[in-house]
Amino acid sequence: MGITADADPFALALRPPADETPEERDVRLQAEAEAKRRSDEIDSMLQAEALSLKKRQKREIRVLLLGQGESGKSTTLKNFQLSYAQRSWAAEKSAWRVVIQLNVVRSVNFIAAAVEKELEAYKAAIAGEVQELDPDADVDIDNDIEAGTSSAEGRRASTPSTFSSQSLFIGSNPAAKNLVKKADELTALIARLKPLYGVQRALERMLGREGTDEACENAPVKATNGFGIPKLKTRRSTEFFVRTTGWKDTLTRFQAQMRSRSSTGSSTESPTDVRRDQVGAKLANCSSDMIALWGDSAVREFTGKMSDGLGDEAEFFLGNIARIVDPLYAPTDEDVIRARLRTMGVQEHRIKMENGPYQGREWVVYDVGGARSQRAQWAKYFSAIHAIIFLAPISAFDQHLHEDRRVNRLDDTVQLWKQVCSNKLIQNTEIVVFLNKQDLLARKLASGIRFSSWVRNYRGAEDAESVSNYLKTKFTDIFRQSQRPPSSLHMFFTSVVDTKATSITLVAVQDGILKNHLSDLDLI
Ligand SMILES: Nc1nc2c(ncn2[C@@H]2O[C@H](COP(=O)(O)OP(=O)(O)OP(=O)(O)O)[C@@H](O)[C@H]2O)c(=O)[nH]1
Numbered sequence: 446m447g448i449t450a451d452a453d454p455f456a457l458a459l460r461p462p463a464d465e466t467p468e469e470r471d472v473r474l475q476a477e478a479e480a481k482r483r484s485d486e487i488d489s490m491l492q493a494e495a496l497s498l499k500k501r502q503k504r505e506i507r508v509l510l511l512g513q514g515e516s517g518k519s520t521t522l523k524n525f526q527l528s529y530a531q532r533s534w535a536a537e538k539s540a541w542r543v544v545i546q547l548n549v550v551r552s553v554n555f556i557a558a559a560v561e562k563e564l565e566a567y568k569a570a571i572a573g574e575v576q577e578l579d580p581d582a583d584v585d586i587d588n589d590i591e592a593g594t595s596s597a598e599g600r601r602a603s604t605p606s607t608f609s610s611q612s613l614f615i616g617s618n619p620a621a622k623n624l625v626k627k628a629d630e631l632t633a634l635i636a637r638l639k640p641l642y643g644v645q646r647a648l649e650r651m652l653g654r655e656g657t658d659e660a661c662e663n664a665p666v667k668a669t670n671g672f673g674i675p676k677l678k679t680r681r682s683t684e685f686f687v688r689t690t691g692w693k694d695t696l697t698r699f700q701a702q703m704r705s706r707s708s709t710g711s712s713t714e715s716p717t718d719v720r721r722d723q724v725g726a727k728l729a730n731c732s733s734d735m736i737a738l739w740g741d742s743a744v745r746e747f748t749g750k751m752s753d754g755l756g757d758e759a760e761f762f763l764g765n766i767a768r769i770v771d772p773l774y775a776p777t778d779e780d781v782i783r784a785r786l787r788t789m790g791v792q793e794h795r796i797k798m799e800n801g802p803y804q805g806r807e808w809v810v811y812d813v814g815g816a817r818s819q820r821a822q823w824a825k826y827f828s829a830i831h832a833i834i835f836l837a838p839i840s841a842f843d844q845h846l847h848e849d850r851r852v853n854r855l856d857d858t859v860q861l862w863k864q865v866c867s868n869k870l871i872q873n874t875e876i877v878v879f880l881n882k883q884d885l886l887a888r889k890l891a892s893g894i895r896f897s898s899w900v901r902n903y904r905g906a907e908d909a910e911s912v913s914n915y916l917k918t919k920f921t922d923i924f925r926q927s928q929r930p931p932s933s934l935h936m937f938f939t940s941v942v943d944t945k946a947t948s949i950t951l952v953a954v955q956d957g958i959l960k961n962h963l964s965d966l967d968l969i
């Protein structure tokens with residue numbers, strides 16, 4: 446049996462009252478007409494908004510940057526900003542000063558703690574107070590700073606046992622023996638650098654320190670061996686990060702305030718001013734000792750033998766200490782490109798093209814955190830993107846993940862690449878691969894580190910071109926297995942710290958994306 450008007454609760458509710466007068470009827474009809482007019486108005490507003498959003502989206506090129514931690518994703522993003530939005534790049538440049546100073550101080554503290562650890566081990570051996578140092582253990586500089594101790598002091602409190610002074614001393618780094626010849630000089634130098642622990646903390650607070658990524662510490666991840674690479678043990682990952690991009694606005698505003706205060710001659714100092722002044726003074730005081738530490742041949746030899754630990758930015762910034770700690774220091778384009786600030790979560794960046802044939806069009810670039818604990822967040826960005834740029838840092842073939850030292854970085858990249866290729870959500874997406882860090886690969890191979898020692902199946906020459914071509918073939922083979930159209934893969938050899946070469950690569954990337962997405966991008 447069907448529902449009658451009497452049984453339908455909606456019809457019942459909307460039915461005019463049975464005793465409605467003609468006047469009441471007119472009022473009711475007028476109110477109904479007014480309600481309909483307003484509803485139509487809202488509908489057409491929503492329609493217009495949806496249309497304008499669609500139009501805007503048609504003018505967007507949405508790109509997702511993927512790859513393990515330190516693969517060069519954020520550096521690639523900076524290249525987009527430098528190439529396509531020079532005005533906003535210039536406006537934000539000065540905000541990077543604090544990050545760059547933090548990069549320098551962090552590297553110096555890391556080296557000082559590593560050297561100190563070796564010298565303490567040597568002294569203990571000489572004094573007969575031998576304690577076992579784990580040759581594979583890393584300097585946990587963040588914990589030392591928090592605890593207010595040096596790395597070696599912190600370590601002294603750990604379980605002692607015995608072994609021969611010879612093996613103790615040679616333990617962690619074969620280049621360590623040359624440090625001993627200068628033990629007293631280096632110990633005094635490192636003692637003078639102690640104020641830099643406080644400077645590191647202060648700089649982190651200026652950026653809005655958010656702590657460490659507990660989730661990725663000692664993560665029990667099973668190491669897979671795509672290339673048959675040895676595995677090592679875990680270590681803590683405690684690199685500084687900020688979660689949002691807001692720090693740039695805060696620092697830019699702060700710097701603008703400073704400029705206006707100095708131009709008006711105002712002398713009222715805020716706590717941040719005081720902190721900044723103290724940081725500046727301590728940096729200036731330690732400047733010559735920082736330069737001396739990095740300039741020391743034994744220290745340089747020792748750090749050169751540490752494959753994991755110092756970031757790729759370290760060498761560049763340590764070579765420029767005097768310039769960076771100068772009170773009038775203003776970051777250059779290259780400084781900003783090289784600055785390292787770990788990404789957490791997924792950050793959306795809108796880059797409006799300020800010039801060129803696509804002026805007015807907008808890049809929407811999603812920059813993700815690459816550490817293992819971050820990767821679960823990637824998938825929800827897979828839909829509605831035009832392209833993925835996959836960063837493979839191929840110089841890292843002899844290095845291990847910060848978050849899990851059992852896992853070789855090249856091996857991890859290969860596993861990630863397999864996952865990207867087999868993902869069903871991105872079957873129609875352009876895939877761009879940057880076989881990145883070519884400059885470091887060339888340098889590493891030239892220094893005598895052999896690719897074939899780490900990738901046992903490799904039989905080619907030990908030069909960057911041969912190794913890169915070998916990897917290109919391997920990456921292409923994996924892509925082919927996914928049975929996707931070969932035309933959707935674009936592969937480039939890159940060093941994304943080279944901004945000139947990268948800007949040319951980005952034009953090729955843009956052309957590749959636009960060519961294959963003519964139908965869904967509103968092109969002239
Ligand atoms: N020499 C050299 N350094 C590079 C290259 N690409 C990136 N770097 C450096 O490597 C470091 C890490 O780069 P990022 O761009 O921060 O890496 P990321 O992939 O964003 O890392 P997460 O944010 O941790 O996921 C930075 O200090 C860069 O300057 C390269 O091609 N050559």
Ligand SMILES: [Mg+2]
Nearest residue numbers: 518519787788
């Ligand atoms: Mg990043």
